[in-house]
Amino acid sequence: MTPAIEVQQVHKRFGAVHALTGVDLRIEPGEFFGLLGPNGAGKTTLISILAGLARADSGTLSVMGHDVGRDYRLARRALGVVPQELVFDPFFTVRETLLIQSGYFGLRDNEAWVDEIIERLDLKDKAHANMRQLSGGMKRRVLVAQALVHKPPVIILDEPTAGVDVELRQGLWRFVRELNQAGHTIVLTTHYLEEAEALCGRIAMLKQGRVVALDTTRNLLRGVSGVRVRVRLSPNRLPNSVLGKLASEDGDSRVLALECFAEIEMVLAELRGGDIEVLELEVLQIDLEDVFVQMMHRH
Amino acid sequence: MIVESGFSTLLYKELLRFWKVSFQTIAAPILTSLLYLLIFSHALEARVQVYPGVAYKAFLVPGLAMMALLQNAFANSSSSLIQSKITGNIIFVLLTPLTPAQTFLAYMFAAVVRGVVVGAGVLAVTAWFVHLPVSNVLWVCIFALLGGGILSAMGIIAGIWADKFDQLAAFQNFIIIPLTFLAGVFYSVQSLPPFWQAASHLNPFFYMVDGFRYGFFGIGDVAPGVSLAVVASCLLGLSALCLKLLQTGYKLRH
Numbered sequence: 321m322t323p324a325i326e327v328q329q330v331h332k333r334f335g336a337v338h339a340l341t342g343v344d345l346r347i348e349p350g351e352f353f354g355l356l357g358p359n360g361a362g363k364t365t366l367i368s369i370l371a372g373l374a375r376a377d378s379g380t381l382s383v384m385g386h387d388v389g390r391d392y393r394l395a396r397r398a399l400g401v402v403p404q405e406l407v408f409d410p411f412f413t414v415r416e417t418l419l420i421q422s423g424y425f426g427l428r429d430n431e432a433w434v435d436e437i438i439e440r441l442d443l444k445d446k447a448h449a450n451m452r453q454l455s456g457g458m459k460r461r462v463l464v465a466q467a468l469v470h471k472p473p474v475i476i477l478d479e480p481t482a483g484v485d486v487e488l489r490q491g492l493w494r495f496v497r498e499l500n501q502a503g504h505t506i507v508l509t510t511h512y513l514e515e516a517e518a519l520c521g522r523i524a525m526l527k528q529g530r531v532v533a534l535d536t537t538r539n540l541l542r543g544v545s546g547v548r549v550r551v552r553l554s555p556n557r558l559p560n561s562v563l564g565k566l567a568s569e570d571g572d573s574r575v576l577a578l579e580c581f582a583e584i585e586m587v588l589a590e591l592r593g594g595d596i597e598v599l600e601l602e603v604l605q606i607d608l609e610d611v612f613v614q615m616m617h618r619h
Numbered sequence: 620m621i622v623e624s625g626f627s628t629l630l631y632k633e634l635l636r637f638w639k640v641s642f643q644t645i646a647a648p649i650l651t652s653l654l655y656l657l658i659f660s661h662a663l664e665a666r667v668q669v670y671p672g673v674a675y676k677a678f679l680v681p682g683l684a685m686m687a688l689l690q691n692a693f694a695n696s697s698s699s700l701i702q703s704k705i706t707g708n709i710i711f712v713l714l715t716p717l718t719p720a721q722t723f724l725a726y727m728f729a730a731v732v733r734g735v736v737v738g739a740g741v742l743a744v745t746a747w748f749v750h751l752p753v754s755n756v757l758w759v760c761i762f763a764l765l766g767g768g769i770l771s772a773m774g775i776i777a778g779i780w781a782d783k784f785d786q787l788a789a790f791q792n793f794i795i796i797p798l799t800f801l802a803g804v805f806y807s808v809q810s811l812p813p814f815w816q817a818a819s820h821l822n823p824f825f826y827m828v829d830g831f832r833y834g835f836f837g838i839g840d841v842a843p844g845v846s847l848a849v850v851a852s853c854l855l856g857l858s859a860l861c862l863k864l865l866q867t868g869y870k871l872r873h
Contacts, residue, residue: 334873368873371713371714372713372714372872373710373713373714373872373873374872374873375868375872375873393716393718394716396715396716399714401710401714403707403710405707407706407707407708407710407711408708409706409711410706411635411636411639411640412632412635416635420628420631420632420711421711421715422628423625423627423628423629423631423632424625424628424629424711424712424715424716424717425625425715425716426625426716466711
């Protein structure tokens with residue numbers, strides 16, 4: 321089957337900075353794929369190259385089998401991109417913006433679909449408002465709508481919920497999930513790891529321009545070793561023998577990173593030996609944040 | 620093919636962009652040209668005779684119309700591109716399947732339309748004050764369109780090249796305005812000393828203004844065929860440069 325996105329040995333430099341160092345990725349049609357990494361990992365660079373906003377120094381990239389350089393017109397027709405920056409054209413209303421964007425793709429008589437997107441993204445009341453008059457969240461919705469006007473089979477959302485309120489975020493994810501269920505391939509970058517964990521079937525993690533982890537979300541979660549335990553103690557201190565296991569502190573509770581469940585008993589023994597009472601103990605579920613932190617430290 | 624695939628939308632969007640602020644993009648330059656006419660003709664009418672039998676006021680009008688046309692054609696494409704680049708909304712064009720040729724032609728045609736509308740507006744408004752003969756309307760149209768095309772292309776180049784508004788202003792103030800003012804808008808180059816006459820002949824703007832004026836009076840400083848050759852060559856050269864910049868993604872695609 322033709323992959324929705326295929327990236328092979330892509331390198332990109334910006335002066336002395338090696339933004340992408342031989343990235344390989346293959347995303348199948350219909351996937352909900354997460355692209356994670358710290359700032360500067362190369363996520364936006366990779367998306368920019370896929371979208372034609374930047375050019376790779378070497379390597380090949382394709383969208384729905386169309387090379388983004390050679391067959392750029394077909395590749396761009398197959399791709400909708402929601403950019404990270406909150407950009408808009410201040411000369412136009414919401415509806416004009418969407419009809420113009422649709423026209424760029426050669427789609428005339430697209431008003432029914434444009435009106436449907438306006439309705440679905442809750443923009444109906446603002447359809448005839450100038451873009452300048454919209455709040456940040458509303459502008460973000462218009463960016464999503466602009467990416468969808470030409471009904472692309474592949475949709476890339478680059479940090480779409482940055483600075484967006486909870487209600488809009490939830491509405492947006494409901495809509496994106498429906499698009500995915502309708503067969504659209506979704507590629508998501510986000511700093512909200514709980515979002516990626518809840519939505520993405522597969523995740524790639526980038527660090528310093530290379531893929532350091534690529535697997536299903538479930539396998540990535542399984543692959544994290546160890547146990548995390550949150551404790552509240554009285555007196556609120558740790559014996560020296562346990563200090564090395566302290567992962568984080570939040571007020572009077574501490575999170576300990578242990579290698580296995582059996583180590584819990586050892587820690588409790590140390591606490592008892594130090595006359596420290598355990599007021600609360602909670603075994604934490606491993607989440608994507610743990611995977612992320614571990615991957616970033618490992619590589 | 621061009622129309623089917625988004626060119627017409629980009630053209631429409633560029634037209635709509637300047638039309639929405641037409642007070643600033645059309646009315647203001649027409650008023651400025653009218654003020655030039657009133658002030659210069661009041662100061663120089665009795666003292667300057669450029670062509671035999673042609674009043675200075677009448678001589679001035681085609682030059683002012685062409686100057687307004689050229690400056691507004693430049694302003695349209697350059698300001699659209701620099702604004703889009705600085706605000707970031709240029710990506711809405713870059714993400715589409717528009718080809719470099721479609722992008723270039725859409726920006727150029729829209730800029731030519733604005734230039735021609737302003738130039739025609741200057742002619743229409745000044746018709747209240749000056750009777751202007753039209754010797755050959757074809758030359759008028761040819762030089763209006765080609766001149767507008769050249770300045771549109773220069774606007775595209777400047778808009779792509781400039782990273783900041785002050786760089787664009789420098790391009791306009793140090794290249795466009797001097798070349799326009801020294802193109803014989805307010806005088807005939809025949810009245811200049813030999814050195815400056817020769818220098819004027821190196822200025823492509825001179826041929827646009829002279830050819831345009833020839834269409835009205837049937838008199839020019841050089842033959843209209845020569846002006847046409849120079850102007851057409853400049854347009855071809857600048858168009859090729861624009862296409863090259865758009866194809867390579869210079870300062871647009873990183």
